Amino acid sequence: MDARLRAAKAAGFELAEFHLWRDKPVDALAQALNETGMRLTGVCVDPRRSIVDPAEREELVTAVRETIVATAxxxxxxxxxxxxxxxxGVSEEEHFANAVAALRAATDVAEEAGVxxxxxxxxxxxxxxxxxxxxxxxxxxxxxxxSPNLRLLYDVWHSAVMGEDMAQVLAGRIHLVAHVQVADMADRHEPGTGTLDWDKVMQVLTDLGYAGAIGLEYFPTLPMDQSIALTRQKLG
Known part of the structure; x- marks a missing residue:
């Protein structure tokens, strides 16, 4: 995994993200980040726990706390x-209330840590x-x-699968989005291999004022250097 960070740096990237952390060599990753000067933009809370099931709320908060410590x-x-x-058997209103309560508890921990x-x-x-x-x-x-310590991760592919109008769902609320991920429709491959209009996607983000990072969360169909070149071409 640390070798992949160094390969990403060699390919011209300054930012990286990955999924879960408990199966990763955290110390080696820290050394690779330090040596390359790259910055990690995101890691999943591990283990994953429900925000809508009150029975898992304490485990969720613990997972957030342990992830903060491990990834410091x-x-x-x-x-x-x-x-x-x-x-x-739980109503929409109860689902929403349970999610808010769990996220507030988790965000309290994040606020204390500055995460x-x-x-x-x-x-x-x-x-x-x-x-x-x-x-x-x-x-x-x-x-x-x-809370300023809770924001949305907007994934273009997930949104497209759900048939959302990107400009419509993000209008007036882009300040609540802190990260964007991309993949093409319909099979979640690199931009330029599917049906999404990437000029339009990028124009919407620009018009709305998004200035954050864009994560490449896709399954490549091409050799990595060609995949990255195509993605850079499509994302501008």
Whole structure:
């Protein structure tokens, strides 16, 4: 994994992100970041726990706290939180209230540590029972928690799978988005291999005022150097 950071640096990248951390060589990653000068923009809270199931709330807060401690040596990256699955027999209003309560508890821990949590909506194609599969709902939750240490991770592919109008769902709320990830439709490969209009995607982000990082969360179909070249071409 640390070798991949060095390879990313050699390919001209200054930022990186990865999924879970408990199976990663954290000390070696810290050394690679230090030697290359790269910055880590995001890591998933590990283990993943539900924000809508009160029975998992304490475990969620513990996971956030332990992830903060473990990743401090990686430069205090933002920490990505998914929602977990819907709870049978629970109303929409209760789901929302439970999510707000859990996110507030987790964000309290993040605020103390000076770390930002990123709430990520997914999609029903991958996870049929996932609670948070809507950008609007994700932004509503961020607004309800009302903390500068909780923001949204907007994934262009998840949003497209759900049939969302990107400009519409982000209009007037881009200040609540701290990170964007990309992949092409329909099979989650590199930009330029599918049906999304990347000129339009990038123009929407520019017009809305997004100035943050863009993460490449896709399955490459080309040799890595060609995949990166195509992606850079499409994203401008």
């Amino acid at each position: 040596k990686l430069g205090k990256p933002d920490l990505i939180v998914a929602s977990g699955f819907r709870v049978e 930002t949590l990123l709430l990520e909506p997914l999609n029903t194609q991958l996870f049929a029972a996932m609670y948070l599969v809507s950008t609007k709902l994700g932004l509503d939750l961020v607004e309800a928690v009302n």
